[in-house]
Amino acid sequence: MPQPLLVTFIAGTSGAWRVERIDAVVGDSLTMAEALDVVESPNFPERANNAAWQLSGVTSNTRYTSRTEVDALVAVQQGLGRPQATRAALIPIRKSDAWWALAQDERRAILEEQSRHIAIGLDYLPGIARRLHHSRELGGPFDFLTWFEYAPEHSDAFEDLVLRLRQTPEWCYVTREVDIRLTRHPRS
């Protein structure tokens, strides 16, 4: 388990990823932009003058995943930055006060025993790589920023993944969700 990594997603006129579309799934959307830059740094980057928006999150330890589940995930998951992974999605989510008022065992029961959130993610490994960033404690408008990367041939699988998650009991607690789709040129 590495140290927490602070990641800032900066939408604007330049960046490694081209923004294809931004859809509001629940609640307000975010402003459309041409490009997105993903900045990993130990300190918060300055607010860029020409940024359409800027969201920061930090990686952390697992919050719900059991040892059995961690081992199953680690056995098959792959990291970010694979050359063939030219599609990405950034999905910022905010959950309700009712969610955050639940005790740990209640949140776990909804997330996994009722909604199979961890098991659903496992179904799409290793094709769809994923990194979760926590932003609730950083004071931003979202609680989580999840970043996904996949090759074009896994696009249908990715649509299936997000559709299945959005139909779960856990998603009743989502009060804002924005779905940002991105592409980049293949790396040589």
Place this chain on the structure above:
Amino acid sequence: MPQPLLVTFIAGTSGAWRVERIDAVVGDSLTMAEALDVVESPNFPERANNAAWQLSGVTSNTRYTSRTEVDALVAVQQGLGRPQATRAALIPIRKSDAWWALAQDERRAILEEQSRHIAIGLDYLPGIARRLHHSRELGGPFDFLTWFEYAPEHSDAFEDLVLRLRQTPEWCYVTREVDIRLTRHPRS
């Protein structure tokens, strides 16, 4: 469950609390100072020029506490700022990489089933009030900053509480712990 609250503890020459002593329990200590100020603000305060040290943490949702345990705590615990609570302790703690590499169920088992961390805290309510601040994801040198407040007649109970916690299996994962004791004048 309120929104996360960012709290910064600033040790220096002025502040609401007088620093009585600073002891290193595990690892390096912190510099002695005359006074401590506790600043609650939505943004990180500027680094004070005359500060001996400054530590920030953020309150958050429960990470291990079950509904039964939350209900037992809420039924008896009291808030900070009671007029008679003229003693305080700030105990910054860092845990090892081995701790953070554990899965959620493994950390819960060590924290409560083996160490009775939640049950031990409950034994000292309502006399000893407590607020936990998370700082691992904020990039500071500690993972947690726990703040305790109590009346002078609960001083012996407080010594008992910290002694019991330090003898638990959970504490084998503590790689740095500093114990800062404070007093203030009674409020009228």
